Amino acid sequence: MHSTPVPVKKRLRLSLNATNAPPQHVSLPPVQLSPIPEVNETASTSKNAQASEVKVSNSTPRHSPSARGDPHRSNIMTDGDEVQCVDVSSSEVSAENDKCSFESIADGRKLTDKDIDAFQQLVRTAYPNVKGLQTPLLQQCNKFQTFSKGPMLQILHEKLRKHWVLVALRTEAEQPVVEVYDSVYTTVSDETMLNICRIVDGGSDSMLTVRLMNVQRQRGNTDCGVFVCAYMERIVRGEEVVGVVYDTNVFRPHLVRCLSSGILEPFPCFTARICRKPVLTEKVVSVVCICRKPWNGELVVECTGCGVYFHPFCACIDDEYVESSRVYYCSACC
Numbered sequence: 001m002h003s004t005p006v007p008v009k010k011r012l013r014l015s016l017n018a019t020n021a022p023p024q025h026v027s028l029p030p031v032q033l034s035p036i037p038e039v040n041e042t043a044s045t046s047k048n049a050q051a052s053e054v055k056v057s058n059s060t061p062r063h064s065p066s067a068r069g070d071p072h073r074s075n076i077m078t079d080g081d082e083v084q085c086v087d088v089s090s091s092e093v094s095a096e097n098d099k100c101s102f103e104s105i106a107d108g109r110k111l112t113d114k115d116i117d118a119f120q121q122l123v124r125t126a127y128p129n130v131k132g133l134q135t136p137l138l139q140q141c142n143k144f145q146t147f148s149k150g151p152m153l154q155i156l157h158e159k160l161r162k163h164w165v166l167v168a169l170r171t172e173a174e175q176p177v178v179e180v181y182d183s184v185y186t187t188v189s190d191e192t193m194l195n196i197c198r199i200v201d202g203g204s205d206s207m208l209t210v211r212l213m214n215v216q217r218q219r220g221n222t223d224c225g226v227f228v229c230a231y232m233e234r235i236v237r238g239e240e241v242v243g244v245v246y247d248t249n250v251f252r253p254h255l256v257r258c259l260s261s262g263i264l265e266p267f268p269c270f271t272a273r274i275c276r277k278p279v280l281t282e283k284v285v286s287v288v289c290i291c292r293k294p295w296n297g298e299l300v301v302e303c304t305g306c307g308v309y310f311h312p313f314c315a316c317i318d319d320e321y322v323e324s325s326r327v328y329y330c331s332a333c334c
Protein backbone atom coordinates (compact mmCIF):
# COMPACT_ATOMS: atom_id res chain seq x y z
CA MET A 1 0.00 0.00 0.00
CA HIS A 2 1.31 3.39 -0.89
CA SER A 3 0.55 6.25 1.39
CA THR A 4 0.82 8.29 -1.76
CA PRO A 5 0.31 6.73 -5.17
CA VAL A 6 3.24 6.12 -7.43
CA PRO A 7 2.64 7.76 -10.79
CA VAL A 8 3.08 5.98 -14.07
CA LYS A 9 5.88 7.81 -15.87
CA LYS A 10 4.03 8.31 -19.11
CA ARG A 11 1.24 10.10 -17.27
CA LEU A 12 3.66 12.69 -16.03
CA ARG A 13 4.31 13.82 -19.56
CA LEU A 14 0.69 14.57 -20.23
CA SER A 15 -1.37 17.48 -19.11
CA LEU A 16 -4.11 15.92 -17.07
CA ASN A 17 -5.82 19.02 -15.83
CA ALA A 18 -5.32 22.70 -15.22
CA THR A 19 -2.86 22.12 -12.38
CA ASN A 20 -0.90 19.52 -14.35
CA ALA A 21 0.06 17.93 -11.07
CA PRO A 22 0.70 14.21 -10.80
CA PRO A 23 -1.47 12.30 -8.33
CA GLN A 24 1.17 11.90 -5.62
CA HIS A 25 1.37 15.64 -5.01
CA VAL A 26 -2.22 15.89 -3.96
CA SER A 27 -3.66 15.27 -0.56
CA LEU A 28 -7.25 14.35 -0.10
CA PRO A 29 -9.46 16.57 2.00
CA PRO A 30 -11.56 14.52 4.42
CA VAL A 31 -14.77 15.61 2.73
CA GLN A 32 -13.81 13.76 -0.43
CA LEU A 33 -13.82 10.48 1.44
CA SER A 34 -17.48 10.86 2.25
CA PRO A 35 -19.84 8.31 0.76
CA ILE A 36 -20.89 9.16 -2.75
CA PRO A 37 -24.55 10.16 -2.77
CA GLU A 38 -27.12 8.32 -4.82
CA VAL A 39 -28.35 10.29 -7.78
CA ASN A 40 -31.78 8.82 -8.23
CA GLU A 41 -34.24 6.29 -7.03
CA THR A 42 -33.47 3.79 -9.74
CA ALA A 43 -30.54 2.50 -7.72
CA SER A 44 -31.54 -0.90 -6.50
CA THR A 45 -28.39 -1.74 -4.57
CA SER A 46 -27.27 -0.44 -1.23
CA LYS A 47 -23.97 1.35 -0.79
CA ASN A 48 -22.49 -1.75 0.81
CA ALA A 49 -23.67 -3.87 -2.05
CA GLN A 50 -22.10 -1.43 -4.47
CA ALA A 51 -18.83 -1.52 -2.58
CA SER A 52 -18.59 -5.28 -2.73
CA GLU A 53 -19.51 -5.15 -6.40
CA VAL A 54 -16.71 -2.67 -6.93
CA LYS A 55 -14.15 -4.96 -5.35
CA VAL A 56 -14.76 -7.85 -7.67
CA SER A 57 -15.19 -6.07 -10.94
CA ASN A 58 -13.11 -3.60 -12.84
CA SER A 59 -15.79 -2.78 -15.36
CA THR A 60 -19.02 -2.24 -13.46
CA PRO A 61 -19.56 1.45 -12.82
CA ARG A 62 -21.01 2.67 -9.56
CA HIS A 63 -23.85 5.08 -9.48
CA SER A 64 -22.39 8.43 -10.18
CA PRO A 65 -22.08 11.25 -7.70
CA SER A 66 -23.78 14.53 -8.30
CA ALA A 67 -22.23 16.19 -11.29
CA ARG A 68 -20.06 19.12 -10.40
CA GLY A 69 -20.66 21.24 -13.48
CA ASP A 70 -21.86 24.77 -13.01
CA PRO A 71 -24.14 25.81 -15.85
CA HIS A 72 -23.73 29.46 -15.02
CA ARG A 73 -20.00 29.48 -15.57
CA SER A 74 -20.15 28.57 -19.21
CA ASN A 75 -20.39 30.92 -22.10
CA ILE A 76 -23.66 30.84 -23.93
CA MET A 77 -23.31 31.67 -27.57
CA THR A 78 -26.93 32.35 -28.37
CA ASP A 79 -28.90 35.54 -28.15
CA GLY A 80 -31.60 33.72 -26.23
CA ASP A 81 -31.80 32.41 -22.73
CA GLU A 82 -30.28 29.28 -21.38
CA VAL A 83 -31.50 26.23 -23.27
CA GLN A 84 -34.60 24.58 -21.92
CA CYS A 85 -34.35 21.03 -23.12
CA VAL A 86 -36.38 18.51 -21.27
CA ASP A 87 -34.88 16.83 -18.25
CA VAL A 88 -35.17 13.14 -19.04
CA SER A 89 -35.67 12.33 -15.39
CA SER A 90 -38.55 14.76 -15.04
CA SER A 91 -42.22 13.91 -14.91
CA GLU A 92 -42.52 15.11 -18.49
CA VAL A 93 -41.15 11.74 -19.48
CA SER A 94 -43.40 8.90 -18.43
CA ALA A 95 -44.55 5.49 -19.50
CA GLU A 96 -47.69 7.06 -20.93
CA ASN A 97 -45.60 9.03 -23.36
CA ASP A 98 -43.49 6.29 -24.80
CA LYS A 99 -43.28 7.57 -28.35
CA CYS A 100 -41.81 10.65 -29.91
CA SER A 101 -44.26 13.37 -30.84
CA PHE A 102 -44.06 14.62 -34.41
CA GLU A 103 -46.38 17.52 -33.57
CA SER A 104 -44.20 18.60 -30.70
CA ILE A 105 -41.06 18.47 -32.81
CA ALA A 106 -42.67 20.40 -35.67
CA ASP A 107 -44.01 22.99 -33.24
CA GLY A 108 -40.52 23.96 -32.19
CA ARG A 109 -40.60 22.43 -28.73
CA LYS A 110 -37.69 20.84 -26.99
CA LEU A 111 -36.87 17.26 -27.92
CA THR A 112 -37.57 14.60 -25.32
CA ASP A 113 -35.58 11.45 -24.64
CA LYS A 114 -38.17 9.56 -26.71
CA ASP A 115 -37.49 11.78 -29.71
CA ILE A 116 -33.75 11.31 -29.32
CA ASP A 117 -34.15 7.57 -28.86
CA ALA A 118 -36.30 7.32 -32.00
CA PHE A 119 -33.69 9.18 -34.02
CA GLN A 120 -30.81 7.07 -32.72
CA GLN A 121 -32.77 3.91 -33.63
CA LEU A 122 -33.21 5.31 -37.11
CA VAL A 123 -29.45 5.81 -37.38
CA ARG A 124 -28.80 2.33 -36.00
CA THR A 125 -31.05 0.82 -38.67
CA ALA A 126 -29.41 2.77 -41.47
CA TYR A 127 -25.85 2.29 -40.19
CA PRO A 128 -25.67 -0.98 -38.23
CA ASN A 129 -21.88 -0.75 -37.92
CA VAL A 130 -22.12 2.40 -35.80
CA LYS A 131 -21.73 1.65 -32.11
CA GLY A 132 -23.20 3.51 -29.16
CA LEU A 133 -26.62 5.04 -29.87
CA GLN A 134 -27.79 3.93 -26.45
CA THR A 135 -31.08 5.12 -25.06
CA PRO A 136 -30.69 8.26 -22.92
CA LEU A 137 -32.55 6.56 -20.08
CA LEU A 138 -29.56 4.27 -19.54
CA GLN A 139 -27.57 7.37 -18.70
CA GLN A 140 -29.87 8.05 -15.77
CA CYS A 141 -28.94 4.82 -14.04
CA ASN A 142 -25.32 4.65 -15.23
CA LYS A 143 -25.92 1.59 -17.36
CA PHE A 144 -24.16 2.79 -20.47
CA GLN A 145 -21.98 0.28 -22.27
CA THR A 146 -18.31 1.22 -22.71
CA PHE A 147 -16.56 1.27 -26.09
CA SER A 148 -12.89 1.41 -27.00
CA LYS A 149 -13.16 1.69 -30.78
CA GLY A 150 -15.13 3.80 -33.16
CA PRO A 151 -17.21 4.58 -34.95
CA MET A 152 -19.27 5.29 -31.85
CA LEU A 153 -21.88 8.00 -31.52
CA GLN A 154 -23.92 8.92 -28.49
CA ILE A 155 -26.30 11.73 -27.70
CA LEU A 156 -25.98 12.68 -24.04
CA HIS A 157 -28.33 14.62 -21.85
CA GLU A 158 -26.92 17.25 -19.50
CA LYS A 159 -29.16 17.30 -16.51
CA LEU A 160 -27.79 20.49 -15.02
CA ARG A 161 -27.89 22.47 -18.23
CA LYS A 162 -31.03 20.70 -19.47
CA HIS A 163 -29.28 20.26 -22.72
CA TRP A 164 -28.43 17.71 -25.43
CA VAL A 165 -24.87 17.19 -26.73
CA LEU A 166 -23.39 14.71 -29.17
CA VAL A 167 -20.26 12.68 -28.47
CA ALA A 168 -18.37 10.94 -31.28
CA LEU A 169 -15.50 8.49 -31.29
CA ARG A 170 -14.48 8.41 -34.92
CA THR A 171 -10.95 7.08 -34.98
CA GLU A 172 -9.36 3.85 -33.87
CA ALA A 173 -6.21 5.47 -32.51
CA GLU A 174 -4.59 3.82 -29.50
CA GLN A 175 -5.45 6.84 -27.39
CA PRO A 176 -9.08 7.60 -28.19
CA VAL A 177 -9.98 11.05 -29.45
CA VAL A 178 -13.50 11.98 -28.44
CA GLU A 179 -15.26 14.80 -30.25
CA VAL A 180 -18.02 16.79 -28.56
CA TYR A 181 -20.60 18.59 -30.68
CA ASP A 182 -22.52 21.25 -28.79
CA SER A 183 -24.85 23.85 -30.32
CA VAL A 184 -24.72 26.20 -27.32
CA TYR A 185 -21.75 26.03 -24.99
CA THR A 186 -18.04 26.57 -25.54
CA THR A 187 -16.96 24.37 -22.66
CA VAL A 188 -17.41 20.68 -21.96
CA SER A 189 -19.27 20.38 -18.67
CA ASP A 190 -18.05 18.17 -15.85
CA GLU A 191 -21.23 16.17 -16.28
CA THR A 192 -20.56 15.40 -19.94
CA MET A 193 -16.88 14.72 -19.21
CA LEU A 194 -17.94 12.17 -16.61
CA ASN A 195 -20.29 10.47 -19.06
CA ILE A 196 -17.60 10.41 -21.75
CA CYS A 197 -15.27 8.63 -19.35
CA ARG A 198 -17.98 6.07 -18.75
CA ILE A 199 -18.75 5.27 -22.37
CA VAL A 200 -15.24 5.46 -23.87
CA ASP A 201 -12.47 3.11 -22.80
CA GLY A 202 -9.12 4.88 -22.75
CA GLY A 203 -7.16 1.70 -23.41
CA SER A 204 -4.12 0.60 -21.44
CA ASP A 205 -3.20 4.17 -20.49
CA SER A 206 -6.78 5.11 -19.55
CA MET A 207 -6.22 8.41 -21.30
CA LEU A 208 -8.76 10.23 -23.44
CA THR A 209 -8.38 13.30 -25.60
CA VAL A 210 -11.61 15.29 -25.57
CA ARG A 211 -12.14 17.90 -28.25
CA LEU A 212 -14.96 20.40 -28.33
CA MET A 213 -15.69 21.04 -31.98
CA ASN A 214 -16.46 24.42 -33.47
CA VAL A 215 -19.91 23.91 -34.95
CA GLN A 216 -22.90 26.05 -35.81
CA ARG A 217 -24.57 27.61 -32.77
CA GLN A 218 -28.30 27.68 -32.28
CA ARG A 219 -30.25 30.91 -31.93
CA GLY A 220 -33.38 29.72 -30.19
CA ASN A 221 -33.50 28.03 -26.83
CA THR A 222 -35.12 24.73 -27.79
CA ASP A 223 -33.14 23.52 -30.77
CA CYS A 224 -30.17 21.67 -29.25
CA GLY A 225 -31.84 18.27 -29.70
CA VAL A 226 -32.48 18.90 -33.38
CA PHE A 227 -28.93 20.13 -33.87
CA VAL A 228 -27.36 17.01 -32.38
CA CYS A 229 -29.53 14.87 -34.68
CA ALA A 230 -28.36 16.93 -37.65
CA TYR A 231 -24.71 16.67 -36.55
CA MET A 232 -25.07 12.91 -36.12
CA GLU A 233 -26.64 12.36 -39.52
CA ARG A 234 -23.71 14.11 -41.17
CA ILE A 235 -21.06 12.25 -39.19
CA VAL A 236 -22.46 8.80 -40.03
CA ARG A 237 -22.18 9.71 -43.69
CA GLY A 238 -18.50 10.45 -43.13
CA GLU A 239 -18.91 14.18 -43.63
CA GLU A 240 -17.48 16.98 -41.51
CA VAL A 241 -19.80 19.04 -39.34
CA VAL A 242 -17.43 21.94 -38.74
CA GLY A 243 -18.25 24.82 -41.06
CA VAL A 244 -21.70 23.51 -41.97
CA VAL A 245 -24.65 25.89 -41.68
CA TYR A 246 -28.00 24.15 -41.37
CA ASP A 247 -31.20 25.59 -42.73
CA THR A 248 -32.96 25.95 -39.40
CA ASN A 249 -36.20 27.00 -41.09
CA VAL A 250 -36.72 23.51 -42.41
CA PHE A 251 -34.67 21.17 -40.23
CA ARG A 252 -37.53 20.37 -37.84
CA PRO A 253 -39.95 19.32 -40.63
CA HIS A 254 -37.05 17.36 -42.09
CA LEU A 255 -36.51 15.52 -38.80
CA VAL A 256 -40.22 14.69 -38.62
CA ARG A 257 -40.12 13.40 -42.20
CA CYS A 258 -37.16 11.13 -41.39
CA LEU A 259 -38.79 9.77 -38.24
CA SER A 260 -42.20 9.22 -39.82
CA SER A 261 -40.87 7.59 -42.99
CA GLY A 262 -38.10 5.61 -41.33
CA ILE A 263 -35.68 6.91 -43.94
CA LEU A 264 -32.64 8.88 -42.83
CA GLU A 265 -31.82 11.65 -45.27
CA PRO A 266 -29.32 14.53 -45.14
CA PHE A 267 -30.50 17.57 -43.22
CA PRO A 268 -30.78 20.62 -45.51
CA CYS A 269 -27.74 22.81 -45.12
CA PHE A 270 -25.89 25.52 -46.93
CA THR A 271 -22.44 25.06 -48.39
CA ALA A 272 -19.84 24.27 -45.77
CA ARG A 273 -17.52 27.14 -44.98
CA ILE A 274 -13.83 26.90 -44.26
CA CYS A 275 -13.32 27.06 -40.52
CA ARG A 276 -9.98 28.34 -39.28
CA LYS A 277 -10.39 26.87 -35.84
CA PRO A 278 -12.18 23.51 -36.07
CA VAL A 279 -11.43 22.61 -32.44
CA LEU A 280 -12.50 25.07 -29.74
CA THR A 281 -10.87 23.32 -26.79
CA GLU A 282 -8.88 20.16 -26.27
CA LYS A 283 -8.21 18.41 -23.02
CA VAL A 284 -6.46 15.18 -22.12
CA VAL A 285 -8.12 13.40 -19.23
CA SER A 286 -7.01 10.41 -17.22
CA VAL A 287 -9.77 7.98 -16.33
CA VAL A 288 -9.25 6.42 -12.92
CA CYS A 289 -10.84 3.78 -10.76
CA ILE A 290 -13.75 1.45 -11.35
CA CYS A 291 -16.08 4.42 -11.10
CA ARG A 292 -14.47 5.65 -14.36
CA LYS A 293 -14.13 9.26 -13.33
CA PRO A 294 -11.80 11.82 -14.85
CA TRP A 295 -8.92 12.37 -12.44
CA ASN A 296 -9.08 15.86 -10.98
CA GLY A 297 -6.22 15.78 -8.52
CA GLU A 298 -7.89 13.83 -5.73
CA LEU A 299 -6.06 11.12 -3.81
CA VAL A 300 -5.83 7.82 -5.64
CA VAL A 301 -4.00 4.62 -4.81
CA GLU A 302 -2.18 2.66 -7.47
CA CYS A 303 -2.51 -1.10 -7.71
CA THR A 304 1.00 -2.56 -7.80
CA GLY A 305 -0.24 -5.36 -10.00
CA CYS A 306 -2.08 -3.62 -12.82
CA GLY A 307 -1.11 0.01 -12.38
CA VAL A 308 -4.72 1.17 -12.23
CA TYR A 309 -5.50 4.02 -9.84
CA PHE A 310 -8.34 3.62 -7.37
CA HIS A 311 -10.22 5.96 -5.08
CA PRO A 312 -9.84 4.58 -1.55
CA PHE A 313 -13.59 4.80 -1.03
CA CYS A 314 -14.46 2.96 -4.25
CA ALA A 315 -11.96 0.17 -3.53
CA CYS A 316 -12.94 -0.03 0.16
CA ILE A 317 -9.43 0.91 1.33
CA ASP A 318 -9.57 2.42 4.80
CA ASP A 319 -7.55 5.44 5.92
CA GLU A 320 -5.19 3.37 8.03
CA TYR A 321 -4.27 1.20 5.07
CA VAL A 322 -3.82 4.24 2.84
CA GLU A 323 -1.42 5.81 5.32
CA SER A 324 0.59 2.64 5.75
CA SER A 325 3.53 1.79 3.55
CA ARG A 326 2.10 -1.50 2.37
CA VAL A 327 1.65 -2.05 -1.33
CA TYR A 328 -1.86 -2.42 -2.65
CA TYR A 329 -3.22 -5.05 -4.99
CA CYS A 330 -6.73 -4.65 -6.36
CA SER A 331 -9.22 -7.51 -6.23
CA ALA A 332 -8.42 -8.46 -9.81
CA CYS A 333 -4.70 -8.74 -9.05
CA CYS A 334 -4.86 -10.51 -5.71
Ligand SMILES: [Zn+2]
Pocket residue numbers: 288289290291292293310311314
Ligand atom coordinates in the same frame (compact mmCIF):
# COMPACT_ATOMS: atom_id res chain seq x y z
ZN1 LIG B 1 -13.67 5.66 -7.84
Ligand SMILES: [Zn+2]
Pocket residue numbers: 303304305306307308329330331332333
Ligand atom coordinates in the same frame (compact mmCIF):
# COMPACT_ATOMS: atom_id res chain seq x y z
ZN1 LIG C 1 -4.77 -4.48 -10.04
